[in-house]
Amino acid sequence: MNRKVYIISLLALLLPVAMLCGCVENTDQQAVPNSRTELQNSSTVQITDMLGRQLTVPEEISSTIGTSSPPAILVYMLAPDKLAAWNSRQNFTHPFMDENYSNLPVIGNWLGTKTGNYETIIDMHPDIVIESTSTDGGTNEVIERRQENLGSIPVVAINDSILFVTQSDPTIEYVGKLLNCEAQAKKLIEFRSSILNEINNTVKDIPEDQKVRVYYAEGPKGLMTDPSGSQHSQVIDICGGINVADCPLTPESGMTQVSIEQVMNWNPQVIITSNPQFYSTVYSDSLWKNVDAVQKKRVYLAPQNPFCWIDRPQGPHLILGTAWTAKMLYPDRFADMNLSELTHEFYSEFFHYDLKDKELNMLLNPATET
16 A cells, blocks of 8 residues: 555544544534524633623523622622522521522622632532622722632622612612523513602602702711712612711711701601611610601601611612602602502512512511600
């Protein structure tokens, strides 16, 4: 046999074996572009997060961790079985939540006291980690630092959590696609639109001199607050109230200290609070007795379980909190808004829990000392 022909024949026989053994580079595979469509036969896909970063993630995501409560709550509302942990315990003593979810591990976060721990997350082996860009400033630099510390676990950046309650923000839709739960995301988006449209259409024409003056009481003594424009008091702005707090805005954590003299000078018509301790004492506390809202019994405690409806944590559950706030500020204008029905629907659809009548009453009518 001709020597050249012999060599070619031998190579033809050996080439398939070499490729099976990984000895010859598969140039076709290397040339595949990084796109979801062209990686559909792989176990991974490439995505673009909401900061424009290119990431490779599992095609089927089954385990997710948030670096703070807002993204964790969003995952719980859209795809609860894909949530691997909570960032804080929240109000899980009486959570109105299936124990399969309330008993998930608590791992800390990078908001507030920043108790998050990289090793804890790595040991849990989640498919992805989701971070809201409000966390620790939310810059690309912060996200890249997370990615460096978490190694091969993809860190997916989503929009600032305070935008979850705005109709123009695409975050809910984005996470719905990411976690393959687009139908559930669509339900939440439609619920949000329905609530915000009703609120906007009702409050947009209220004359300025007829808008309710509102104080947001924070802390056990009620003497911490957030002015208009703060993410922590956003429900007042959304619902057409006048936030009376004329004080500096404390970045990120909020809770600006004020005095009872300032509150008396502002003399709010309505006080809303997220603090049960303050709510239980405000009517018997002589410091507050001359405030208009106290005299007229218009101090309202936001529902607390499983998460406070109006603040801390931020998240898409504040959508229901805007309905509650609107009803507290303008009960006559929102007389046709059935808060009981909305709450039943929201808890069933998005908290995955069917409220009993007694539990609904506990949420909407907390006991107080009068």
